[in-house]
Amino acid sequence: MTWRCLVKAQKANPILGCIKSSVASRSREVILPIYSALVRPHLEYCVQLWGPQYRRDMELLERVQRRATKLIGGLEHLSSEDRLRELGLFSLEKRRLQGHLIAAFQYLKGAYRKAGEGLFTRACSDRTRGNGFKLKEGRFILAIRKKFLPVRVVRHWNRLPTEAVDAPSLEVFKARLDGAVGSLV
16 A cells, blocks of 8 residues: 555656646636646545555655645645645545545445445444444454454544434535534544
8 A cells, every 4th residue: 555655646746746837827726726636636546445554655645735735825834734724625634534434424324325234333322422323343353454444434433423424415414524524533
């Protein structure tokens, strides 16, 4: 996975350099759509399958996004978190988590419900704290199982607010998830 992250960062950085040298305007209206169309797909390509597991790999990809946000004029003096907030973007880690939670919703309540019947186990509890659709965390001897989607999503799913978990459709879930994802990571 480290090699995959390195390759993706090496593909995204020259594109950023090309944007920097060929685009005269540094306004948000110009740079942000170009970044979203040309660079971000390289950083998010197939992350549900091969998502970075080590902090150094995540940092390598985040560094590319920080470099892209520095291209926008007037935001250079802000910290990277403030630049992302100002631009209405999430960090790549939060974007990955958001994608994982959307996939979990589809397996639990959405279009892939039949395929997801054996993936997640619902926790039987009479506790009233948190949402009413808690999932059970599995225990595994092998550490590699902790990286699988059903395992890494459970802790975050259980922390979601009730209004997000009880969403009637995927679109409503996505809208409610945007507000909740900031506090999960």
